[in-house]
Amino acid sequence: MIEIQNAGWYTTLQDLGRFGHQSLGVPISGAMDLNAFNWANALLNNDPNAACLEMTLRGATLKFHQATHIAITGAMMPALLNFNPVQMYEPIQINKGDVLQFSSTKEGCRTYLALLGGLQTETVLGSKSQYKGLTRQHQINKKSLIPFHEIPFRPKSAKIKKQLINYGDLKLEAFEGPEYQLLNTTSKNILKKKKFSISQNNNRMGYQLNEKIPQPLPQIWTAPTLPGVVQLTPDGTLIILMRDAQVTGGYPRILQLSDDALNLLAQKSTRDQIKFEITSLP
Amino acid sequence: MSKSLPFTFFQMHPKALLLEWQQEPNLDLLHEINCFKTNIESHFKDICQITQGYCTLLIQWKNELENLTEIKAQLETQFRNIDSTQRHKKSKHWTLPVCYEGEFALDLEELSSELNLSKEEIVSRYSQPTYNVFFIGFLPGFLYLEGLDPRLFFPRKKTPRLKIPKGAIAIGGKQTGIYPSQSPGGWQIIGNTPIPLFNPDKKNPCFAASGDTLSFDPISYEEYQLILKAKNPIQYLTKKG
Numbered sequence: 001m002i003e004i005q006n007a008g009w010y011t012t013l014q015d016l017g018r019f020g021h022q023s024l025g026v027p028i029s030g031a032m033d034l035n036a037f038n039w040a041n042a043l044l045n046n047d048p049n050a051a052c053l054e055m056t057l058r059g060a061t062l063k064f065h066q067a068t069h070i071a072i073t074g075a076m077m078p079a080l081l082n083f084n085p086v087q088m089y090e091p092i093q094i095n096k097g098d099v100l101q102f103s104s105t106k107e108g109c110r111t112y113l114a115l116l117g118g119l120q121t122e123t124v125l126g127s128k129s130q131y132k133g134l135t136r137q138h139q140i141n142k143k144s145l146i147p148f149h150e151i152p153f154r155p156k157s158a159k160i161k162k163q164l165i166n167y168g169d170l171k172l173e174a175f176e177g178p179e180y181q182l183l184n185t186t187s188k189n190i191l192k193k194k195k196f197s198i199s200q201n202n203n204r205m206g207y208q209l210n211e212k213i214p215q216p217l218p219q220i221w222t223a224p225t226l227p228g229v230v231q232l233t234p235d236g237t238l239i240i241l242m243r244d245a246q247v248t249g250g251y252p253r254i255l256q257l258s259d260d261a262l263n264l265l266a267q268k269s270t271r272d273q274i275k276f277e278i279t280s281l282p
Numbered sequence: 283m284s285k286s287l288p289f290t291f292f293q294m295h296p297k298a299l300l301l302e303w304q305q306e307p308n309l310d311l312l313h314e315i316n317c318f319k320t321n322i323e324s325h326f327k328d329i330c331q332i333t334q335g336y337c338t339l340l341i342q343w344k345n346e347l348e349n350l351t352e353i354k355a356q357l358e359t360q361f362r363n364i365d366s367t368q369r370h371k372k373s374k375h376w377t378l379p380v381c382y383e384g385e386f387a388l389d390l391e392e393l394s395s396e397l398n399l400s401k402e403e404i405v406s407r408y409s410q411p412t413y414n415v416f417f418i419g420f421l422p423g424f425l426y427l428e429g430l431d432p433r434l435f436f437p438r439k440k441t442p443r444l445k446i447p448k449g450a451i452a453i454g455g456k457q458t459g460i461y462p463s464q465s466p467g468g469w470q471i472i473g474n475t476p477i478p479l480f481n482p483d484k485k486n487p488c489f490a491a492s493g494d495t496l497s498f499d500p501i502s503y504e505e506y507q508l509i510l511k512a513k514n515p516i517q518y519l520t521k522k523g
Contacts, residue, residue, distance in 0.1 A: 019331050020330070020331050021422075022332065023332070023334065023417070023492070024418050024422055024480070025418040025419045025422045025423055025462075025480075026422045027421075125482060125487075133422060133462075133463040133480065133482070135482075175295065178294060178300055219437075219455055221335065221338075221457075222419060223335035223338045223340075224334065224338060224339070224340030224419070226294065226295055226298060226342070228295070233441070233468075234438070234440050235441055246421060247419050248333065248334075248335055248419030248420050249420065250438065253294075256295050258295075258296070281295075282293060282350060
């Protein structure tokens with residue numbers, strides 16, 4: 001059992017996401033930065049879908065009531081284990097009674113904490129990812145108790161090499177969206193050349209950008225969306241859909257981010273800049 | 283030569299293919315899409331999900347698509363395999379109580395002056411039709427309904443509201459629907475239903491399905507409160523078929 005002594009700024013429990021319920025309008029959800037998430041589980045030789053904590057900007061303080069192993073990946077968020085600094089990107093042994101205290105991120109936005117065997121909370125429609133209206137809790141609160149199983153640690157024989165991802169990189173790979181061709185040359189050039197910045201309206205559902213595209217496009221008959229879709233609203237605002245995004249929408253879908261770009265964007269927050277690198281799919 | 287396909291392909295993502303029908307939404311198209319979807323789901327084993335729109339299907343695979351030509355050919359075969367008996371699936375009809383008073387009718391006043399219709403006339407015109415459930419999307423349990431009186435067509439808000447209450451009855455352009463939970467959204471709000479639209483604890487979380495029909499029954503504020511406070515509000519939902 002983990003006891004949450006302080007929940008941090010915004011902490012949720014996530015796995016790979018909820019698939020196959022889109023016909024009921026259920027979003028995919030899952031870890032915002034799947035790269036960092038997968039890595040955390042791999043370090044512990046966990047099932048790839050094992051649930052982790054996703055901490056945003058300011059981390060949690062946790063007390064462990066059982067022994068286990070953990071791994072911390074994603075945004076650089078310094079942490080103290082019983083007041084001693086711990087390393088990210090390597091398995092950490094935890095004893096009964098240990099207290100782990102995270103501070104704020106120094107680089108990036110979202111940090112993942114994986115635990116040996118995964119966190120054992122309720123599975124709703126095939127996933128443990130917290131989502132308002134689906135799971136009993138939609139975020140981790142102070143005094144939350146999160147159960148886990150005490151199991152022996154069997155590390156992978158091969159050492160996992162850390163690949164460095166520069167969270168400060170502005171470039172996001174994007175494909176032309178279904179309504180991209182409705183844009184005029186001026187709008188396309190703005191999209192290709194301009195640097196955009198992330199507005200304060202950014203969360204697990206979507207990121208709004210501050211700069212606008214001054215071309216009103218006709219609304220479309222409500223059509224499917226995906227995480228990573230860039231929508232253009234009638235007032236010219238760009239909204240990038242994230243993991244908790246709606247499964248359908250009526251705003252034109254002008255771009256679609258690649259998976260890597262979506263993971264990178266999840267590590268960015270208010271005022272950070274981005275630039276689209278538009279390529280086309282066959 | 284075989285007949286050309288009524289839809290086009292667009293690769294939206296390395297793992298996802300979008301099929302688009304260039305026509306206005308209609309019931310024949312809805313049934314065609316529903317049958318096609320069933321065939322695709324049973325044919326492809328490596329699909330993780332299919333999302334439906336009025337005139338589109340988005341198919342997501344578990345892995346990146348390597349042989350697009352082959353996949354398109356298989357999809358074409360599955361489309362040609364739709365048989366006419368499949369097209370007449372049994373559907374259900376639902377009647378949902380809705381209150382159009384006070385705090386529930388956030389945009390009714392604006393619609394009334396912009397459309398030059400009294401509030402009573404809007405409610406009456408909204409309660410007349412039998413709506414078709416085209417699909418469920420946007421949010422868990424959000425029903426996209428077709429059949430809105432053209433006099434009630436009204437554009438979405440230029441900037442979406444950050445909080446629309448649970449149960450809100452909304453008009454967005456030519457479409458209408460119900461917000462199943464509190465969420466941001468850009469549609470115009472005219473009323474509210476006390477009936478829950480989504481319950482993840484149930485085996486079937488949403489009572490309605492694509493292809494069903496639905497109508498709205500106006501209720502007073504007092505009736506709304508009674509239903510809301512009832513032990514099991516869903517009993518006030520009426521079902522036929």
